[in-house]
Amino acid sequence: MKPHEHVELFGTIDGEIQVGGLPLTRLAARVGSTPFFAYDRGLVDRRIDELRAALPDAIELSYAMKANPMPALVQHLAHRVDRLDVASGLEMRTALDTPLSADRISFAGPGKTPDEIHQAVAAGVIVEVESTTEIERVIVAVHGFFGR
Numbered sequence: 001m002k003p004h005e006h007v008e009l010f011g012t013i014d015g016e017i018q019v020g021g022l023p024l025t026r027l028a029a030r031v032g033s034t035p036f037f038a039y040d041r042g043l044v045d046r047r048i049d050e051l052r053a054a055l056p057d058a059i060e061l062s063y064a065m066k067a068n069p070m071p072a073l074v075q076h077l078a079h080r081v082d083r084l085d086v087a088s089g090l091e092m093r094t095a096l097d098t099p100l101s102a103d104r105i106s107f108a109g110p111g112k113t114p115d116e117i118h119q120a121v122a123a124g125v126i127v128e129v130e131s132t133t134e135i136e137r138v139i140v141a142v143h144g145f146f147g148r
Contacts, residue, residue, distance in 0.1 A: 065091040078098035088111075118141045
């Protein structure tokens, strides 16, 4: 990466880095304190468009929320990707609050609790099992909701 490439990527307003069309000092004033996280939705969209253009049409994009589970970002991405991948109950609840249907959300990772598995089954989320114990927990949850 060249020096100041990030500045060029985001652009400037009167010599100040801008994110999403606003100078950073104005964003800081809106937030009320620093440090803070700021995301440029337009830049996120361009990156997704570049990725989709480089891949075959049949490929579905999945966003791994463990990369960044910020609800506003996840809400935005839910309109741009095909699936969400979660690794915790909190991430699952955030994903379920998006417009994506539960069958477009997958729950993976070795640390799923019985309650989280129960919640995923109840919601219709795809549970990626990592052990025989998790298979048993999914079976118990399914039987609890759908009978034997």
